[in-house]
């Protein structure tokens with residue numbers, strides 16, 4: 231990850247532990263995706279709940295890095311809305 235935005239110069243990692251808040255967003259997004267996958271699997275297959283839970287988590291795993299980036303972007307937007315960094 232870059233230290234700052236090449237276009238506007240925004241500092242991405244403002245302080246140590248800055249992206250800790252993004253983990254909460256990532257958790258919520260991850261849970262929503264897993265539940266959506268589980269519902270889709272259940273509608274398609276009507277498997278037992280334990281089998282659906284395992285498959286939903288396995289299908290979610292390749293999406294985890296993208297969700298981490300998305301959560302960080304959302305965290306930066308939230309942080310800049312509440313406490314903007316002036317360059």
Ligand SMILES: [Zn+2]
Pocket residue numbers: 235236237238239240
């Ligand atoms: Zn920028």
